[in-house]
Amino acid sequence: MRINTRAFPIPVVGNGDDVNAGFQATLDVEDDKIDFFLTVEMVCSSASLRSLIDEGVASYIMHIDCPTTMFRRAIRLAGMRDRVSISTQDIDKAVEVTFFIVADSELPHYAIDAANADFDGVAFSVTPGDILAYSETHRFDASLPFDALKNISAIINVVGSNEEGRRPAQVMLTGEKVIIRLCKDDFRNYMLMRGDPAHRQLIVTALVLPALMEAVHTFWAKPEEERDMYRWCRVLSQRIDELGIETRSPFEISQLILELPLQRAFRSVSVPTGESAEV
């Protein structure tokens, strides 16, 4: 959402010289092929606005707009630092992200410190939804290097079972999708960890990679006429063709399809240099 300097009926932080205060946000975008993770850190120098947020009558909002998929959403943020995940299936190409401070309640006598002299001695009536501050608009490209019509994440589902205790994860390959089934505790941990970029590569290497290897192994073991039986088989076959993969090794094929997850995993953990590693 692009906001040009405009004549708001109330003084708005970030709008020209309405208020001598700043509202900035830094945005970091990462993805793990399944979700985008938007990490924001905001700085608001207006004490008036910060106290309205502390009182619960105003909120920090992340506004996401993706015209390609008609995805537009305002997300209330938990604080000045927050992280939001959005499925890679929901947004594509150009995405605009703008941060706001918005009134949540009626504020019949709204005034703000450091407002332009034009507003001296004037109180305003603010209604829910009124913009009190806005940041510059951030843009990022949500195009992923693979084709959405052949998206590998669309054929892998992680589900939880009701089984308690220490049980191995299972892979089910008899439906349209590759289903990874985790016991109750593992699934709870998976749900907690999947939004954390620090753990994301671990999940891909520990969970998705072996499941995909088993799927590739099963795929090769099938008679040729049955290799288009399930959706995951067809997607796998397309990806193998497109990438021009010649090896039949499930381990190598899976890594190529997942775009070398081991390398990403190694990069995501810091390894002290000069030390030898033993397995």
Place this chain on the structure above:
Amino acid sequence: MQCCSAFRKEFEQLLVADIGKNIPLYCSDDCWIQQWAGQNVVLMSTPVEILNPLELRFSDGKTHFDVENAMQVFSSLRKLTPTQAADERLWAWLTHVYCWGYMRSRWPIDLKVKAGNDPVKIIRERYFVTTRRSLTRNGIARLWWYVWLTHRPDDSDPFRYTKVLLSKLDVTQSLLERSFGKCREVRMSFLDFLMTHQDECLNGGNRSRIIVRQLAKALNFRGGFGLLDAVRADAMQSFLAKQLDVALSESDGLEPQADEVGEVDVG
């Protein structure tokens, strides 16, 4: 189970470039793509499943069956993700091949030419996705997107908001051609309000039409200095209720008249 195909990008671009030359082909009752493509490989396979074969009801020129066709398209392609559904190659295949008969009945190019319409514009708009706005204009894509934008899978009738969206041309246009309609919360809140106040907003003929336009205009104006997307549902309903009172008082002199348009054909 059958899966959708899609045109290869270069082929789709070729078709767009040749719309003017191909107008006679678009007047044909038979699908001509394979013959036109000759030996070229024009299709790519996709994992998008057609869960039930599409049997769209053909338009008879007066009734277009948009609501039931939209529900059918969405149900059949319900595994489609928004990123997949934004892909022009998929919709071009559906309009030119899989749903050719439906497209012929819904936008008969020969009749449009006779009526003095610009066939290139109609073909570009209805058979292709060339701009962001095209997703709600392409002959098949719009049916899927109408439902995607308004369905509530957990409701007893998941399509009841879709039915309101498609009940009147003014409702469809007010929502899909204005910026505030892009936000799901605002869109659903608006439709919810129309349903709650259907006597005034939907069933009052010409008067309802004016009221819907006024409500949309008021929301648009409100969006000029507020972030509608962040307004909670109850506050949105209160705002619309106030605007309805204003609109009703302003339209007091208007007598309800029969609708001039019974079916939605946005644009």
